[in-house]
Amino acid sequence: MKPPAGDDVGWAESLLLDSLREAAARSGWPEELLPPDPWPxxxxxxxxxxxxxxxCRRCPRRVVLFLDEIDALQGNSLVSILSQLRDGHNARPEGHPFPTSVVLCGLRDLRDYKVASGGEPSRSNPASPFNIVAKSLRLGDFTTDQIAELYDQHTQATGQEFTKDAVDRVFELTQEQPWLVNALAFETILQMGKTITITAGQVEDAKERLIRARATHLDTLVARLREPRVERVIEPILAGTWPSTDMSFDDDISYVHDLGLIRGTGGVEIANPIYREVLLRVLGARTERFVRADPRSFVLPDGRFDLPRLLQEFVVFWREHGEVLIRQEGYHEAACQIILMAFLHRLVNGGGHLDREYAAGTKRLDVLVRWPYTGPEGERLVQREAMELKVWRASENDPKPDGLAQLDRYLDRLTLTTGVLVIFDRRPEAPSWKERGGFEQAATPSGRQITLLRV
Known part of the structure; x- marks a missing residue:
């Protein structure tokens, strides 16, 4: 598909027919199977x-038509193309030549295109071009065994092997999403050339390149983030709050699930770690432009990362820019989380990695900073620093007790002895912006020593 044609039906038809002719010309088919030239x-x-x-009238064989990226059609052009497909299909029993089957491939179920074209999703009309679907299918996720089998096929063909740790890391990052499984493998193979063995570290590097490049699939998903229906689902996940109980929310959940952004429809969480990272990076892009600190200045003489100094710098940044950034952020309920994640990403991502965990209803966002460095004996080490983000909202109690208990469980899972609890105060009676940013020491229920930052 070409770029969206909007309401220009003639342009949309020209784009589609040009694409069909080009695809047929590349196929190498014999002359009698090619489309007419010129078109009627x-x-x-x-x-x-x-x-x-x-x-179809000229072709000696049946025609089955696949239209990929049907999402590129919008407005009246989409309605017109679907109407022509419906009318042609309905005329087939009367001997009218038309494709035997048509497959429309895109990110959404066809019923959701009705909304994209300005229609009311709740109104049903049997004659509508949006009611032409015989069956709607979603490409399922791979299983772990299928990922291993797919990568083994590459090994058998080339001799280039993925270690078990590499395959396990692919599973962790993708949660078996087919496009990501293939894209990570392709990116790794492309960069590693003829290297005999591909490791988990190389998969991690491939993930970073994939995200930075904003490959087409990721870019298409990102473009949906500002849609109201998507924002209604994603915002409570980022904020850790409970989603709406509005009856229409179930439709929004189904829509975002069909996009592949969330996993399941019972619990509400982002589908995989790569999507979790992409969403926060994209939403935090505006904040990153405000961060002027030099990432290299946070590296200590022994190679470790200076997290205490980063927190102090964030306090200065928050006092200066926090109020403006919150006001500008579309995802208002999750603004604090988005801003701190952007600040961390700007200063950590050059030499380290951020792992984020968040879901609707948890009232927190967990962050693990992983910073590789070289030890005194030349050994490769990884510094790990855990943080938990909480928000103190109007008419709520101080989230400190819950935060300490939740952070305790997170540290236990990571086998770490210390961590950081950040509490954002969004109450109307919160201190003035210039007074925010107090540090104190606290202890978790199990006795772990915690740095508490209130902003």
Whole structure:
């Protein structure tokens, strides 16, 4: 598909027919199977259906049509193309030549295109072009065994092996999402060339390149983040709050699930770690532009990362820019989390990694900073620092007790002895911006020593 044609039906038809001709020309088919040249010249708004009918009339074989990235059509152009497909299909029993089957491939179920085209999702009309679907299918996720089998096929063909740790890391990062499984393998193989063995570290590097490059699949998902239906689902996940109980929210959940952004429809959480990272990076891009500190200045002489200094710098940043950034952030309920994540990403990501865990209803966002460095004996070590983010909202009690208990469990799972609890105060009676940023020491229920930052 080409770029969106919007309401220009004639342009949309021209783009589609040009794409069909180009695809057929590349196929190497014999002359009798190729589409007519030129296409029939008829009134715009009926050209696509007439062209398909003429092709099927001439072709000695049945035609099955696949239209990939149907999402590229919007507005009246989408309605027109679907209407022509419906009319052509309905005329087939009367002997009218038309494709035997048509497969529309895209990110959404066809019923959701009705909303994209300005229609009311709740209104049903049997004659609607959006009611032409015989069956709607979603490409399922791989299983762990299928990932191993897929990568083993590459090994058998090339001799290049993925270690078990590499395959396990692919599973962790993708949660078996098919496009990501293939994209990580392709990115790793492309960069490693003829290297015999591919490791988990190289998979991690491939993930970073994939995210930075904003490959087409990721970019398409990111473009959905500002849609109101998507924001209604994603915002409570980022904020850790409970989602709406509005009846229409179930439709929003199904829609975002069909996009592949969330896993399941019972519990509400982002589908995989790569999507979790991409969402926060994209939403925090505006904040990152405000961060002027030099990431290299946070590296200590022994190679470790200076997290205490980063927190102090964040206090200065928050006092200066926090109020403005919160006001500008579309995801208002999750603004604090987005801003701190952007600050961390700007200063940590050059030499380290951030792992984030968040879900609706948890009232927190957990962060693990992983910073590789070289020890005194030349050994490769990894510094790990855990943080938990909480928000103190109006009419709520101080979240410190819950935060300490939650952070205790997180540290226990990571086998760490210390951590940081950050509490954002969003109550109307919160201290003035210039007074925010107090540090204190606290202890978790199990006795772990914690740095508490209130901003």
């Amino acid at each position: 010249q008829v009134t715009p708004g009926s050209r696509f259906g007439a062209a398909l009918s003429e092709w």
